[in-house]
Amino acid sequence: MDVKIIRIKPFTDVTSHQSLLLNKEEGFVCTALDLVYFLYSMEGFRELLEFIDYSNQESASLFVMGGKSSLYYSWKESNQHISSGAIEYSSIFIEHGSADDYIYNYYINNLVRYPFDVKSKMFEYPYEWNVRKNEFGYSTLEHKGLLGFGGELQKYANSTYLFF
Incomplete structure (x- = not known):
């Protein structure tokens, strides 16, 4: 396995604007805010490694409004292939x-049945x-960091949940 280096620009202010002009020779560079977006929404750490490989190997000129996270979400929504097959964009x-x-x-779409109103440390962070x-009004929850930990969730009246 190759070693991946992520260079981070310390930009976290969502109310201000910033421009990054990068070359391919600089390697993978993102802002701290982009990295937070990656970690929140990736299925597993392997997905981040695959995105870094894609970003480093993409030969097209990229003009992305919104940072690397916008490129990441576009890549993710297109099933991890923006340019696929015989179609190559310049x-x-x-x-x-x-x-x-x-x-x-x-x-x-995904968190419509998440127990946001439960005051439990276990469900404190929905991105975990x-x-x-699932069928019959149930939702399947699987923890991203603890393999094999999860269960079925059903919401009843008065914000009561059954999790097993």
Whole structure:
């Protein structure tokens, strides 16, 4: 396995604007905010390594509004292949707000049954869980960091949950 180096620019202020002009020779560079987005939404650490490989090997000129996280979400939504098969792009433009759109759809589609109102440390961070809808109103929750830990979740009236 190759060693991956992530160079991080210490930018975390979501209310200000910043421009990064990068060359391929610089390697993988992202902001601290981008890295937080990656860690929140990746299925596993291998997905981040695959994205770093994609980012380093992409030959097209990239113009991304919103940072590496916007490129990451576009790559993720296109099943990890923006340019696939015989189609190779010379330029790729990813518009501003694509990361926001992905996160909004993630909450609407995947976390619709997540127990946000439970005051338990176990469910404190929704990004630690992979959530899938299941039959009969149940949701399957699998912890991303603890392999094999998870269960079925059912919400009842008065914000009461059954987790087994």
